[in-house]
Amino acid sequence: MNILEKIKNNALTHPRFEAMRSDKESINYHDLDKYSDYLAAYIEDTCGNNKSPIVVYGHKSVYMLICMLACVKSGRAYCPVDTSVPDSRTQSILNQMESPLALATEKLNCHFQRIVELNEIKEVIESQTKAISSDKWVNGEDVFYIIFTSGSTGMPKGVQITANCLNNYLDWSINLGTKKEDKIGKRFLNQAPFSFDLSVMDLYTCLACRGTLWSLSKGVQSDYKLLMQSLQESNAAVWVSTPSFAEICLLEKSFGEQLMPHLETFLFCGETLTNSTVSKLQKRFPNAKIINTYGPTETTVAVTEVHVTTQLNDTKSPLPVGHAKPGTFIEIRRENGEPAEEGERGEIIILGNTVSIGYYNNPENTKNKFFIKEIANKKVRGYRTGDEGYLEGDMLYYCGRIDLQIKLHGYRIEVEDIENNILKLNSITRAAVVPNTRNGKISSLTAYVVYKEKVEDAFATSLSLKEQLKEIIPEYMIPKKFVFLDQLPMNGNGKIDRKLLGGIAQ
Numbered sequence: 129m130n131i132l133e134k135i136k137n138n139a140l141t142h143p144r145f146e147a148m149r150s151d152k153e154s155i156n157y158h159d160l161d162k163y164s165d166y167l168a169a170y171i172e173d174t175c176g177n178n179k180s181p182i183v184v185y186g187h188k189s190v191y192m193l194i195c196m197l198a199c200v201k202s203g204r205a206y207c208p209v210d211t212s213v214p215d216s217r218t219q220s221i222l223n224q225m226e227s228p229l230a231l232a233t234e235k236l237n238c239h240f241q242r243i244v245e246l247n248e249i250k251e252v253i254e255s256q257t258k259a260i261s262s263d264k265w266v267n268g269e270d271v272f273y274i275i276f277t278s279g280s281t282g283m284p285k286g287v288q289i290t291a292n293c294l295n296n297y298l299d300w301s302i303n304l305g306t307k308k309e310d311k312i313g314k315r316f317l318n319q320a321p322f323s324f325d326l327s328v329m330d331l332y333t334c335l336a337c338r339g340t341l342w343s344l345s346k347g348v349q350s351d352y353k354l355l356m357q358s359l360q361e362s363n364a365a366v367w368v369s370t371p372s373f374a375e376i377c378l379l380e381k382s383f384g385e386q387l388m389p390h391l392e393t394f395l396f397c398g399e400t401l402t403n404s405t406v407s408k409l410q411k412r413f414p415n416a417k418i419i420n421t422y423g424p425t426e427t428t429v430a431v432t433e434v435h436v437t438t439q440l441n442d443t444k445s446p447l448p449v450g451h452a453k454p455g456t457f458i459e460i461r462r463e464n465g466e467p468a469e470e471g472e473r474g475e476i477i478i479l480g481n482t483v484s485i486g487y488y489n490n491p492e493n494t495k496n497k498f499f500i501k502e503i504a505n506k507k508v509r510g511y512r513t514g515d516e517g518y519l520e521g522d523m524l525y526y527c528g529r530i531d532l533q534i535k536l537h538g539y540r541i542e543v544e545d546i547e548n549n550i551l552k553l554n555s556i557t558r559a560a561v562v563p564n565t566r567n568g569k570i571s572s573l574t575a576y577v578v579y580k581e582k583v584e585d586a587f588a589t590s591l592s593l594k595e596q597l598k599e600i601i602p603e604y605m606i607p608k609k610f611v612f613l614d615q616l617p618m619n620g621n622g623k624i625d626r627k628l629l630g631g632i633a634q
């Protein structure tokens with residue numbers, strides 16, 4: 129069964145069972161299936177022969193989920209955009225879309241040929257009597273979703289994940305930590321917005337296991353008291369988050385087994401899981417399994433896994449990121465493309481049945497990063513991750529990046545993306561953004577900029593630059609500090625000397 133069939137099956141066998149709960153509303157499997165069927169029929173009628181992907185705008189609401197499922201049931205990919213994305217960036221995503229409509233479950237201040245707003249979506253759901261037939265659903269190599277990630281040119285890149293990729297991924301993720309049977313009917317925690325691929329790990333694994341997705345909204349996450357209260361109420365068995373989010377929760381004394389007595393598994397992905405985070409979690413949750421997974425959006429959420437036992441945590445530092453899931457091959461390549469020896473560091477290459485077909489409307493970037501290789505007489509898609517790592521047997525270790533991509537508080541950012549956006553501001557002629565590290569982890573960003581005029585008040589100018597940047601890039605990408613220089617230092621190759629500026633490649 130593919131994921132859409134599983135959701136329909138859940139609606140038939142357990143119609144009143146809650147599929148998702150956000151802080152405002154909840155929805156059961158019957159309604160989720162029915163409403164998305166109705167909305168899909170409306171999309172099909174409205175879009176006709178135009179099969180282009182559809183932007184779904186909002187923040188973790190049940191209506192956002194209905195819209196996403198409606199798109200794929202109508203045979204069109206959806207592209208989720210969270211409300212935390214600034215309007216101008218959302219606009220640049222919309223500009224790339226050729227669909228006659230976009231679905232907005234929250235107020236969207238952008239221009240598009242037709243924006244179907246929440247009240248209209250509700251009207252369609254209430255008045256429609258026609259449901260979509262399952263032969264319209266996205267299938268096989270059709271694109272299921274497009275998730276935009278930071279791009280070095282200053283424009284986000286849309287990663288296209290097919291139905292096959294998602295279903296292959298789910299065949300594996302339903303058994304992560306505990307067997308699928310042990311996950312049936314349980315609560316899954318959702319930390320990441322739907323526009324980040326980490327959310328696919330909780331959302332679709334949960335729906336495939338007939339669980340309830342317990343979604344933590346932005347508002348809840350930014351208030352410790354509400355957050356702890358919601359975690360307690362969640363009764364969650366499966367935890368999915370970045371390590372950064374768990375570290376924030378660990379700051380709260382009450383965060384432990386007493387607060388979440390039913391928690392069975394922590395699933396981590398997206399950034400380095402440190403030994404110290406694991407030790408703290410093992411103390412607070414002695415009965416929960418901790419699983420580290422690794423993978424970029426381009427290979428569908430995650431492709432490796434390892435159970436971090438106390439023994440592994442005591443003997444390995446840094447921790448491994450795991451061994452490849454079935455259907456995935458990991459290779460380590462030297463700079464010249466040759467395979468590295470066991471234990472030798474090189475670029476991590478991921479091949480297999482969850483590798484994306486490439487970036488949306490972006491053949492140049494697709495060609496640079498994706499390729500096809502024959503393995504055992506079968507053509508397999510491959511992706512050059514830009515991550516550095518090595519293998520010990522089949523166990524993969526991650527060592528950092530070979531380019532300027534970083535992870536800050538779990539967010540994937542191309543440093544050049546920020547720089548190119550800073551350069552859009554009138555008064556700036558040059559910019560270099562450098563990460564600052566604390567305890568071996570990137571903790572903030574500093575922007576070194578050359579200003580056209582003399583800066584009289586650095587504090588006020590920094591504030592003003594930050595305000596201007598808020599309009600064009602997400603808040604998590606805004607540098608904490610601005611340093612004004614007459615010129616940027618250059619190295620012998622004529623490039624900005626980032627090492628000198630702060631030590632990005634140390």
Ligand code: AMP
Pocket residue numbers: 277325326396397398399400401420421422423424425426429449513515526528529535539540
């Ligand atoms: P994203 O596409 O947002 O999932 O980011 C993918 C990148 O996050 C990877 O290419 C890695 O650089 C990093 N990453 C993902 N998982 C891990 C992990 N378990 N440990 C360290 N870094 C990770």
